Amino acid sequence: MALKLADYKTDVHNDWCPGCGDFGIVNALQMALAEMGIQRDKAVIFSGIGCSGKTSHYINTYGIHTLHGRVLTFAQGAKLSNPNLTVVAVGGDGDGLGIGAGHFVAAGRRNIDMTYIVFDNGVYGLTKGQASPTLKLGEKTKSLPTPNTNYNVNPIGLAVTSGFTFVARGYSYDVRHLKDLIVKAVNHKGLSFLDVLQPCPTYNDINTRDWYAGVDLAKESMERHSRIYKLEDTGFDPVVHVAEEAEVNEKMAQALIKSLEWGNSIPTGIFYQNEIVSPYSERMIDKIPNYLENPPSAQNISQNGLPTTDISKLLDSLQV
Amino acid sequence: MSSVDFSWLIGGPQGSGVESGANVFSKVCAEMGYHVFGKREFYSNIKGEHSYFTVRVSDKKIHSNVNDVTLMASFDAETIFRHFDEVAPDGGIIYDSDLEKTTTDDVHTLDNYFKERLHKFLESKNKPFTIPGVLEIAKEKGVKLYPVSFKGLLADLSEKTQNPKLRGLVRMYNVLGVSLSLGIIQMPVDSLLRSLDSIFAKKPLVAEINKQAAIFSHDYATEKFTGFSHSLSGNKKDPDTILVQGHFGTAMGKMVSGCRFQSYYPITPASDESVYLESHELLEVKHDRPGSTLVIQTEDEISAMGMMIGASLTGVRASTSTSGPGFALMAEALGWAGINEVPIVITLYQRSGPSTGLPTRHGQDDLLFAVHAGHGDFPKIVYASGDIEESFYDTGRCFNYSDVFQIPVIHMMDKFLSSSVVTCKRFDPQKITIDRGQLLEKTDGEYKRFAFTDNGISPRSRLGLDNGIFWNTGDESDEYGHITEDPQVRIKMMDKRMSRLDLVLKQISQDDQVVSFGVHDYTVISWGSTKGPIIDAIELLKKEGINIGFIQIKLLHPFPADYVKLLLKDAKTIIDVEANHSAQLGKLYNQNVLGDIDYYILKYTGRGMTSTEIYDSLKKIVQNKANKREILSHGA
Numbered sequence: 001m002a003l004k005l006a007d008y009k010t011d012v013h014n015d016w017c018p019g020c021g022d023f024g025i026v027n028a029l030q031m032a033l034a035e036m037g038i039q040r041d042k043a044v045i046f047s048g049i050g051c052s053g054k055t056s057h058y059i060n061t062y063g064i065h066t067l068h069g070r071v072l073t074f075a076q077g078a079k080l081s082n083p084n085l086t087v088v089a090v091g092g093d094g095d096g097l098g099i100g101a102g103h104f105v106a107a108g109r110r111n112i113d114m115t116y117i118v119f120d121n122g123v124y125g126l127t128k129g130q131a132s133p134t135l136k137l138g139e140k141t142k143s144l145p146t147p148n149t150n151y152n153v154n155p156i157g158l159a160v161t162s163g164f165t166f167v168a169r170g171y172s173y174d175v176r177h178l179k180d181l182i183v184k185a186v187n188h189k190g191l192s193f194l195d196v197l198q199p200c201p202t203y204n205d206i207n208t209r210d211w212y213a214g215v216d217l218a219k220e221s222m223e224r225h226s227r228i229y230k231l232e233d234t235g236f237d238p239v240v241h242v243a244e245e246a247e248v249n250e251k252m253a254q255a256l257i258k259s260l261e262w263g264n265s266i267p268t269g270i271f272y273q274n275e276i277v278s279p280y281s282e283r284m285i286d287k288i289p290n291y292l293e294n295p296p297s298a299q300n301i302s303q304n305g306l307p308t309t310d311i312s313k314l315l316d317s318l319q320v
Numbered sequence: 321m322s323s324v325d326f327s328w329l330i331g332g333p334q335g336s337g338v339e340s341g342a343n344v345f346s347k348v349c350a351e352m353g354y355h356v357f358g359k360r361e362f363y364s365n366i367k368g369e370h371s372y373f374t375v376r377v378s379d380k381k382i383h384s385n386v387n388d389v390t391l392m393a394s395f396d397a398e399t400i401f402r403h404f405d406e407v408a409p410d411g412g413i414i415y416d417s418d419l420e421k422t423t424t425d426d427v428h429t430l431d432n433y434f435k436e437r438l439h440k441f442l443e444s445k446n447k448p449f450t451i452p453g454v455l456e457i458a459k460e461k462g463v464k465l466y467p468v469s470f471k472g473l474l475a476d477l478s479e480k481t482q483n484p485k486l487r488g489l490v491r492m493y494n495v496l497g498v499s500l501s502l503g504i505i506q507m508p509v510d511s512l513l514r515s516l517d518s519i520f521a522k523k524p525l526v527a528e529i530n531k532q533a534a535i536f537s538h539d540y541a542t543e544k545f546t547g548f549s550h551s552l553s554g555n556k557k558d559p560d561t562i563l564v565q566g567h568f569g570t571a572m573g574k575m576v577s578g579c580r581f582q583s584y585y586p587i588t589p590a591s592d593e594s595v596y597l598e599s600h601e602l603l604e605v606k607h608d609r610p611g612s613t614l615v616i617q618t619e620d621e622i623s624a625m626g627m628m629i630g631a632s633l634t635g636v637r638a639s640t641s642t643s644g645p646g647f648a649l650m651a652e653a654l655g656w657a658g659i660n661e662v663p664i665v666i667t668l669y670q671r672s673g674p675s676t677g678l679p680t681r682h683g684q685d686d687l688l689f690a691v692h693a694g695h696g697d698f699p700k701i702v703y704a705s706g707d708i709e710e711s712f713y714d715t716g717r718c719f720n721y722s723d724v725f726q727i728p729v730i731h732m733m734d735k736f737l738s739s740s741v742v743t744c745k746r747f748d749p750q751k752i753t754i755d756r757g758q759l760l761e762k763t764d765g766e767y768k769r770f771a772f773t774d775n776g777i778s779p780r781s782r783l784g785l786d787n788g789i790f791w792n793t794g795d796e797s798d799e800y801g802h803i804t805e806d807p808q809v810r811i812k813m814m815d816k817r818m819s820r821l822d823l824v825l826k827q828i829s830q831d832d833q834v835v836s837f838g839v840h841d842y843t844v845i846s847w848g849s850t851k852g853p854i855i856d857a858i859e860l861l862k863k864e865g866i867n868i869g870f871i872q873i874k875l876l877h878p879f880p881a882d883y884v885k886l887l888l889k890d891a892k893t894i895i896d897v898e899a900n901h902s903a904q905l906g907k908l909y910n911q912n913v914l915g916d917i918d919y920y921i922l923k924y925t926g927r928g929m930t931s932t933e934i935y936d937s938l939k940k941i942v943q944n945k946a947n948k949r950e951i952l953s954h955g956a
Contacts, residue, residue, distance in 0.1 A: 012802050044783050046630075049794070057791055057802050062783050064633065065793035065803075066626070067656055073618070073626025074633075080614060081581050081631040081638070082784050103626075106619035288601060288612040296636040297784065299611045301578025302754035307716075309576050309611065310604040315746055318562040320350035 005034045012057045019209070021198030022051055022119060024172035026058050029088065029117070031175070032182035033061065038086050046075040048091030048100065050126045052119035055090050069099030072107045072116060079114050082297035083281055086186060087114035094124045094132040097153045101133070107191060108162025112280040115185045115192045116164075118155060119172075121200040122207055129203030136262075142205045156259035159193040160252055160272050165279075166192035167238075167255060167272040171228050172199070173209060177268065184270065190279045197228075197266070217264060231258065231269035240274040248274065324354065324379045326505070326550050329389045329406070330497055331372035331399030333429070334365050340519070341393075341494030342373035343741065347515045348502060349377045350563045350743045353555035357382045357852070358741035359928060361955070364588070364679040369429055370398045372956070375741075379555045383707065383852030387932035387954050390550055391504065393497035395470055397422040397451055398429055401438060402956045404454045409462035410549045413455065414500050417467035424449045466504065466545050468537075470496055477536045483529070492533050499534040503541025506551040509534065560746040566738035567593040569708040569747075570667050570731070573715025574639055575603060575613065576749045579665070581631035581638040583616045583624040588680050589738040590641040590669035621646035625653040625666075632662050633792070635759060635782030637719055641667040644686050645676065647730075651693045654728055658698030660792040660801075661770070661778070661817065663722035663729075663757075665715075670734040672926040681926025682735040684848050684899040688907065690730045691877040699820040701725070702877035704732035706835075706851030709744040711737065714874070716752030717832060724757035724827070725820050726777060732876070736849040736899070736928040763788045768799040772812060776819040821878040830883050833875040842942060843869030843891035845884075845917075847876060847905050849928070850897050856931035857938055866942055868895075873905065881912035888915075895941060897921040899929060903949075920949045927955030 008030040016022050033043060043061040047053045049068035056063030066074045075089040096104055096118045107116070122135040129143035133153040140147040159167045166188040170178035178196065185192035199209045210216070214225035231238070236258070240251045255272035284291040302308055328345060332338045339360060346356045357376045363369035374385050388408040394400050397419045407413055424435050439449055447453035455465055470493050478486035486492070495516070502512055513531050520527035571593045574582065584594040598615035605611045614631075618624040624640045631638035642650065647668055657664050668690060672683030690702045701721050705711035711733060722729040758779045769790035771778040778799075781788030791801030796813060798804045825833075837855065844854055851872050858868045871887050873880070888894065896906040896917045901924045906917045921937045923929050933952045940946035 010802075041786055041789050042784060054803070057793070060789070062789050063791040063801075064630075064783075065791065065795070067653060067794055070622060070626045070653065073623040074630040077581070077583065077616075077627030077630025077632075077638070078634050078783055079630075080616065080627070081636045082634040085634070085784050102619055103623055106623065284614070288614070290609060291612065291614075294609055294611065296580035296612075296614050296631065296638075297634040297782070299578075299580050299636075300605070300608055301580070301611075301637065302756075303606075305753050305755065307576045307578060307749055307752055307754055308606045308608060309578065309749070310606050311572055311575055311747075311749060313604070314572065314600065315562060318564055318568070319746065320347065320557070320561050320563050320743065 003034055003037060003040065005030055007040065008033050008060050010058055010060045014058055015054070016051055017202050019201040020051070021121065021172035021200065022055070024175045024178065025117065025119060025196055025198060026055050028175045028178035028182055029055070030059060031179040032186065035179070035183060036186065042084065043086040043088070044078060046071050046078070046087065046089040048095035050092040050095055050124065052090055052092045052095070069095050070103065071095065072100065072103045075114060076107060076110065076112050079112050081295060083113070083292055083295050088117065088186065089114065090117045090119065092132070093118050093120040093122070093134045093155065097133040097155055097158070101153070104158065105162045108159060108164045110280045111163055111165055111190045111277055113190055115182070115194065117182070117194045117196060119198045120155060120195050121198045121204055123200050123203040125200050125203050139206055141203060143203055154259050155195040156271050157256050160255045160259070163277070164193040165190035165274045165277050166270070168193070168270040169195045169197065169268045171197045171212065171268050173212070174228070174268070177230065181270070188273065189275050190277060212266070227264055227266045228268055229265060231267050231271065236269070238270040238273050240276055243276045324377065324552055324555070326377045326390045326552060327386055327388060328375045328377065328391050328393065328501060329372060329403055330393045330494070331370060331403060332394070332396050332494070333368050333398070334362055334371045335367035336396070337491060337494035338371050338373055341498050342375055344495070344512070344515050344519065345498050345501065346375050346741050347563060348507065348511045349375070349552065350561065351511045351515065352507060352552065353557035354379060354552065355382050356563065356741065356743045357384060359385055359736070360739040361927065362680050370402060372399065372403065377552065382856060384856040384931040385928070387930050391501055393501045395493040395497050398427050400451055400454060401427065401430060402434070404458050407458055407463050412464040412466055412504060412548055413458060414466040414468060414497060414504070415451070415455070417469045418471055419451050422451045464548060466500070468500060468540070473537060473540065477533055480536065481532050486529065486533070492530070495530050495533050496537045499537040500541040503538040504545045504548050506542070506553055508553070509538045512538065561743050562746045563741065563743050564708055566708055566740045567596055569705070569711030570641070570715050570733060571596045572747060573712040573752070575600070576752050577637060577716045577719040578754055579613065579637045579639045579719065580611065581614050581628065581636050582640060583618050583627040583631070584640050584642065585618050585621045585624050585646055587643045587646045589671055589735045590643045590646070590667065592738060593641045593667065593669070621649040622653065625650040628664050629653060629657050629662050632664050633783050637723070639665040639667060641669065643669050643671050644673045644689070647686065647689070647693065652695070654700070655694035655696055655698055656794045657728045658694060658700060659794060659796070659817070661726040663726055665718045665722055665729045665731055667731045667733060669738050670732065672924070678926035680735070682899060682928045683924065683926060684734055684850070685901070685904070685924070687732065687847070687876060687900070687904040690732060691908070693730070697814065697818060699727050699817055700877065701727060701729045701824060701875070702732060703729060704848040704874055704876055705737070706848060706872050706874070708737060708740060708742055709747070712747045713751060720753065720755045721824070721828065723759060724755055725824055726757065726780060727820055732848055734849050760785060760788060762786065769801045770797060770799045770813070770816070772799060772816060775823060776816045825878050825880060828875060830880070833880040834883055834887060835872040835874060836887050837870040837872070839869035839871065839887060839891050840867045841892045842895060842938070843871065843888060843893070844895045844897050845871050845873060845905065845909065846897040847873045850899060853929045853931040853934050854897055857934035860931065860935045861938060866939070868938055876905070876908065879908055879912040884909070885913050885915070893918045893941070895919045895921060895938070897934060899923050919946055921952065922949060923952035925953050925955065930954055
């Protein structure tokens with residue numbers, strides 16, 4: 001039976017603020033799952049802590065709402081043990097790039113075949129609007145007592161240099177485009193990262209929906225001036241086509257340059273994609289040849305309550 | 321034939337082959353039918369600091385080290401300075417005669433605190449601060465001295481074998497020390513040669529050189545060093561004996577129990593277990609295709625914990641292995657596993673804290689931390705093994721407990737166990753059972769992960785199971801696993817989870833909770849690795865007509881208060897033995913049994929207890945000459 005969009009929704013009451021950018025992301029995620037026709041019980045949404053952490057409760061698949069900053073660790077453990085699962089991890093920018101930054105970098109190095117979506121709004125909403133890692137230096141959102149004293153993290157740049165093999169940015173109010181990006185991210189063979197710009201209507205009074213739409217710019221020019229544009233519309237080619245150092249370097253470098261664009265023109269779309277780098281499962285197969293046919297979750301360990309693992313050779317080697 | 325109880329010590333700078341020397345010696349003695357109990361002591365250092373290995377050998381089953389050294393094999397000055405006084409009057413010291421001019425100031429790794437104590441001692445004996453100075457003291461005590469020029473020995477060997485490479489080959493010193501020792505105690509050379517063959521099986525040329533050196537130095541000792549008061553010519557071997565290192569018990573226990581996922585971050589003394597599991601990651605499985613243990617080295621212990629939980633959620637038996645500092649980082653996620661009823665096993669190889677503490681030394685100071693780890697109220701099990709053989713079977717128990725009760729289990733081990741090398745009965749995998757509790761193979765209809773049930777345990781789905789969808793959250797949740805802050809659901813959920821502690825006490829067999837070795841007027845209570853030295857000390861006292869009881873508490877949380885009380889009802893004097901400062905088991909006893917501890921025998925130098933020390937303290941207690949807190953300090 002074909003699954004419909006409604007099948008991926010739970011009836012859990014959604015308590016995000018009216019106008020929150022998170023709604024667009026959860027809708028896009030549900031649409032993507034429906035479009036791909038992924039069986040509900042073969043998909044797991046892992047989430048971190050904060051407003052975005054509640055995402056897993058709103059989606060009718062397996063849903064694991066983890067700890068602040070640790071979402072990638074739980075998600076990777078599950079995917080490694082059962083590689084047949086479709087695993088999507090979600091969390092805020094404070095969760096993934098502040099408290100969880102170490103895991104972010106380490107996950108990139110592994111390149112496990114799963115997707116990580118960061119809800120990027122520049123503030124810690126659920127604790128009343130403190131500065132998060134993506135807020136620019138010197139900016140003062142409304143509940144900060146003084147302007148932000150830290151330089152911002154560049155999520156796209158950090159992902160590219162940490163080893164993520166699919167790096168993209170979406171905008172939560174462009175749900176169709178975001179849905180397309182999620183589909184591509186999930187279908188990518190390796191670890192995919194999606195930085196989703198997501199206005200927090202309650203605490204971020206700088207990067208608002210109107211700001212992204214360029215309403216302030218429009219006033220001056222009397223024209224429509226959305227700050228957001230799509231890389232694909234400019235003929236940008238993010239894909240590493242050949243396994244040559246020069247090619248990889250060029251694609252990484254152009255992604256980094258694009259990642260620095262901000263202000264009046266903000267790129268979305270795919271910045272970098274490299275399917276030449278081996279996913280982690282291939283590295284496991286080098287050590288454990290039948291890893292994918294017989295992963296941890298598929299292994300039988302007992303018969304009639306007794307162990308079936310045979311360690312007699314090991315014990316023989318210790319016999320005196 | 322008189323009984324054999326022989327302690328051999330080999331020492332030298334870290335990286336000079338002390339450990340491999342001791343492994344050869346232990347293997348030879350074990351092959352010759354003796355019981356072996358060896359223990360390694362080392363600094364937190366890669367090369368150069370002093371490390372030593374004590375191997376006790378007996379024709380009877382032994383469970384500990386003793387204070388007296390019978391024969392010491394040294395090839396550097398520091399070993400002599402640090403250990404000369406441990407050698408018993410009828411013992412011997414093999415030393416490098418080229419060191420005869422060495423003073424304490426020549427040895428830059430001798431720290432000032434030790435040097436000061438040594439100088440004071442030498443002054444009191446009117447001896448110079450030199451190798452001859454300390455050796456004279458030993459000699460006056462009756463110790464036999466066996467001077468050998470290691471350089472000269474190699475030069476002679478090099479000449480004899482026409483192999484110039486051997487000259488000055490310092491890394492052969494350990495084999496020379498072992499072979500000289502075996503010559504002195506009249507152990508036949510064949511077993512030594514076999515042992516070298518097996519150790520260097522992949523490097524036949526190295527094996528050949530080592531064997532030549534072994535024969536040459538064994539002959540040298542047999543010829544020159546006769547008349548030593550101890551000889552070990554062989555013993556009747558117990559069938560099915562294995563020689564194991566400390567971490568083999570839990571590692572093999574994990575393989576057999578079906579642990580298929582282990583995540584870890586490197587830390588002493590726990591990571592040996594993970595490295596061993598990865599070295600043997602491919603597993604033979606009866607009547608099935610090969611299995612495997614996925615061993616993942618993570619970026620930190622928080623990740624090790626998160627990954628393990630993620631793995632467990634897919635229905636896999638998952639584990640991690642760590643020590644105090646790493647466990648401290650795991651505390652938050654431990655609570656997550658607690659509230660979400662996720663079965664996990666944390667093997668906690670304790671070392672001396674607080675903080676980095678004595679990072680390569682022993683301690684049992686994490687008991688209360690393990691019991692209380694994690695914020696908030698949630699059920700967990702803390703279970704401790706007393707020796708390596710036990711740890712194999714206990715690992716199987718821990719996995720069953722975690723599955724059956726859907727609860728995190730902390731399996732307490734320690735550095736004393738991890739750096740021991742002992743003979744024991746071959747592990748029997750068929751004595752381990754596998755009980756996955758209420759893990760579902762399939763579900764139909766509506767599924768609630770945290771359904772309220774009579775005994776508080778809900779059937780458990782796993783990620784990917786058809787129709788088994790569930791949610792987890794670190795927030796309080798309803799039966800589906802969705803967040804709730806409803807006060808009435810909160811009461812029911814807290815009660816559901818916490819009721820498990822009673823269930824644990826009810827369902828785990830009492831023999832697996834506490835092991836009684838007999839209860840007398842004077843009875844020792846203890847936990848973990850002190851078991852061995854306590855058993856040996858009690859045995860010694862028994863020979864003198866002094867009966868001391870001992871109960872080993874294995875289940876430490878929830879605390880089996882009623883059973884402990886029942887066992888101890890006829891005991892008049894309770895003695896708590898532990899390797900920590902604050903008597904942590906004593907505190908649990910006070911709190912749960914509401915009784916008093918009469919005496920404490922405690923050690924927190926970072927060195928393991930010897931049976932001699934416990935024997936001495938127990939004797940003082942019986943003679944009414946002991947302090948309330950007997951503090952032990954033996955060991956360099």
